[in-house]
Amino acid sequence: MGVTIKDIAIKLNISKAAVSKALNDKEDISIELKDKVKKTAKEMGYSPNYFAKKLATKKSNTLGVFILGKENLKGEEYYGYKFLDGIIETAVSYAYDILVFSENKNKSYTEIIREKMVEGVIFIGVDSEDKKINSVKDLLLPISIIDFHLKGENISFLSSDSYKGVKSVIDYLTELGHEKIGIIIGGEAEISKRRYFAYKKILESKNLFHKKYVYEGDFTKKSGYEIGKRLFRKKDRPTAIFSVSDLMAIGFIEGVKANGMKIPEDISVVGFDNIGFGYYSNPSLTTVDQNPLEIGQMAVKYIMDVIENKNVNNEILIEPKLIKRKSCKKIK
Amino acid sequence: MGVTIKDIAIKLNISKAAVSKALNDKEDISIELKDKVKKTAKEMGYSPNYFAKKLATKKSNTLGVFILGKENLKGEEYYGYKFLDGIIETAVSYAYDILVFSENKNKSYTEIIREKMVEGVIFIGVDSEDKKINSVKDLLLPISIIDFHLKGENISFLSSDSYKGVKSVIDYLTELGHEKIGIIIGGEAEISKRRYFAYKKILESKNLFHKKYVYEGDFTKKSGYEIGKRLFRKKDRPTAIFSVSDLMAIGFIEGVKANGMKIPEDISVVGFDNIGFGYYSNPSLTTVDQNPLEIGQMAVKYIMDVIENKNVNNEILIEPKLIKRKSCKKIK
Structure with missing residues (x-):
């Protein structure tokens, strides 16, 4: 899978340990060698193994987004996608990735979340009759739910005001x-x-x-x-x-x-x-x-605030925007 | 991060190696013990470490989806999301995950793709003037591009017919x-x-x-x-x-x-x-x-076919569907 630390070591005729130290900015290696290794790594197109890195840091740097409630639409636009823009944009700014999930008849929300080791979860389009959603309380992960109330620690409700x-x-x-x-x-x-x-x-x-x-x-x-x-x-x-x-x-x-x-x-x-x-x-x-862009942004921000141990508010109401078009007239 | 193999081993008073063998369905362990370990693992809420598993199998089991071209909409619906349903649904059927990306001013498509180690990439909403897209040819990954032609090995063009x-x-x-x-x-x-x-x-x-x-x-x-x-x-x-x-x-x-x-x-x-x-x-x-559902499904299927070394067609035209509503009248 592409260029490895070994390849760089061979190229520079130094040990793999030295390459690793340089790339991880350790102190017991000269600045000159560090720069040389980094330059060579870049030239050779090296990128650290994504999953190895996640495993080493014990962080997945990934959020899961459940996109639900698309079944009952009859030709209508699915409103839920409007939140995705703000979610992706904000996750990128925190260097987090977004995994998307939809309904899955074979697996519960909890199973999917555990399996993927996401650090936080966002739910879009939860049905008001959905009983399965209750089980996510046990996960003890930060969870943002748009337009649906669920009480629990580190679970936020987001909606337009x-x-x-x-x-x-x-x-x-x-x-x-x-x-x-x-x-x-x-x-x-x-x-x-x-x-x-x-x-x-x-x-x-x-x-x-x-x-x-x-x-x-x-x-x-x-x-x-x-x-x-x-x-x-x-x-x-x-x-x-x-x-x-x-x-x-x-x-x-x-x-x-x-x-x-x-x-x-x-x-x-x-x-x-x-x-x-x-x-x-x-x-x-x-x-x-309803300002879905900001709702999406805040859904991610809530999760990041919990991860970073900041104070959070579990009820987040976003200010909607009046869009003036041509269906109103001044009468006085 | 949750229950480990060690926890199960302690609980059952057996070795970690035995637990691992049982969970990985190895043959040199009795069926009785295998069932017992699996049952206990399930009861304890064990799930295999996602990233460790990916690293071990050297497969990321992940596809990347670039959702582009949302900048120039003025209040209009973003058509590109319509492809996501078919993409997610089909990826799930192959046990693949979907990472979503949008425009990123700081990183090229190639950088993002290399970093995330995705096994295939789908592009939605590529602008006809986009020059950056050419560089993805060098990745040698299977790539599906919707409504945009790019010649290259293992690159498919998908569109409605x-x-x-x-x-x-x-x-x-x-x-x-x-x-x-x-x-x-x-x-x-x-x-x-x-x-x-x-x-x-x-x-x-x-x-x-x-x-x-x-x-x-x-x-x-x-x-x-x-x-x-x-x-x-x-x-x-x-x-x-x-x-x-x-x-x-x-x-x-x-x-x-x-x-x-x-x-x-x-x-x-x-x-x-x-x-x-x-x-x-x-x-x-x-x-x-235009049948965006099927276009999304086929975009994933193309990538899977390349991964599985099947014969593929690089031009995939999907049959659109006539939606009969109330704006036409029989006149004879």
């Missing part, structure tokens, strides 16, 4: 002069509830909350469409709508347009999630980006 | 009774040309090719929109349009609708690529899926 995301929406709409701000919620889903509570709290503090502007969808595009279509008939309409998901917002826009009304001229619309297609919708959709 | 993809579109449209089939091309871009040549050849063989039904866009949604809008005025219109990209198809649909015409009632539309948002467009877009 719903409250701040919703606040950025309301602040933007009120700046544009909107006071009648409606919401499309998504039934009993956890994230819908969190976003609705933030909406209610913020509007109440401004005396702008009205139950009649709350519309109930079910996270499908069709439910947004129906709400948009019916809205036409209502006399007292909101001037802006915040949908707790982009998909319902897109459906809503189509429903409104089906009645000959225009976006944003007749009503402003804001979504949540920044799923790719909002970029291409007509008009393009103003939305809240 | 444009001709078969276009043929599936034309066959489908002619089955629905369409004879006036137009095309929206994307200027001088390589993939546009490939798809246009296939379209021309297939229609010519059926005596259905007419230069007047060829419309020139530039891969933007806006260019598709303009073509859709102008189409209204033409007396001799095609009854179906094939766009060489989904994005231009979506723009085209909006342009057609802006004139009060309906899809698919007034004209059928087919895209190419199966980028996520076609699933959500109105109507949902019939398109050609």
Whole structure:
């Protein structure tokens, strides 16, 4: 497997021990010889045996990333990959490698993690019904879990901060002069509830909350469409709508347009999630980006902080970003 | 790092050598003792040292995947991740691990690959102007490159088969009774040309090719929109349009609708690529899926075939799949 210490020793006509000392920066060897060995090693294309080095240092310098929840998508984009960019980039900055795993019917998470000797693990896309995840508590490794709560030592919960995301929406709409701000919620889903509570709290503090502007969808595009279509008939309409998901917002826009009304001229619309297609919708959709890049970065940083014995916070909420596009209009 | 062979030996009051023999299925040890050792090892949560094992077998059992070309996206979905599912799934079936890398300004591809001792490499998203890629030829490792040609021993080119993809579109449209089939091309871009040549050849063989039904866009949604809008005025219109990209198809649909015409009632539309948002467009877009899952699977299989000294083909064209949605209508 490429150039060895022996090859360098033969080339320079010195002992293997001397080569090894030079390459490992030991002190009982002259600086001249050290430089000479290093130069020759470089010229010959030598690189230290990766696994031997890991074994010697008893560190794998590797993190494992479980990419889960891809089974139930029907043609939809897999959101979880958006975290990978921040994960890889940050791991590289710590000189760590990333091993990726997906569902494996034959092996438990714990078996995979033990076998690969990773120093930390990140979970993406854990299903809310997943019972297997509990066993990872026994590993005593630093673990970052995105959008899923698991209590345990050195286990962190990472998510975007719903409250701040919703606040950025309301602040933007009120700046544009909107006071009648409606919401499309998504039934009993956890994230819908969190976003609705933030909406209610913020509007109440401004005396702008009205139950009649709350519309109930079910996270499908069709439910947004129906709400948009019916809205036409209502006399007292909101001037802006915040949908707790982009998909319902897109459906809503189509429903409104089906009645000959225009976006944003007749009503402003804001979504949540920044799923790719909002970029291409007509008009393009103003939305809240969960900031998956930073979530990925922080997932790695948490693990590194634990490894380096730094103080850590097990609940990491990332500030989302409002992405202003063309679906909102200034009315005052 | 967890339970060792020594721990098992102490527990069973036998030698470390005996434990090792049992765990490595050597023959000079009784079956009873072998079973006892294995059972105890399992109970104690023993797993063989990953890196020690790799070092001993002189195989890293690891493939590297370079995920490139994410820099120039502006809010668009990164297509390259679609290949990862097939890559991970297939690697697992061969008991290989996947290390992922992205752009690294400080290190060349070759340095990263040598350092990590991967047995094969997959490149996703190589830029057509990338000069650095040439150096990987010297590695003499099996390499799979998706959608980018690089000549060299044990280097494969993987891509979806444009001709078969276009043929599936034309066959489908002619089955629905369409004879006036137009095309929206994307200027001088390589993939546009490939798809246009296939379209021309297939229609010519059926005596259905007419230069007047060829419309020139530039891969933007806006260019598709303009073509859709102008189409209204033409007396001799095609009854179906094939766009060489989904994005231009979506723009085209909006342009057609802006004139009060309906899809698919007034004209059928087919895209190419199966980028996520076609699933959500109105109507949902019939398109050609490049079959990234299979491309990812074959990228790993090629490397494994080289490692196992099997005969390999360095050009691997995957058959794309027509995804029938709601943008086409039977007219005869």
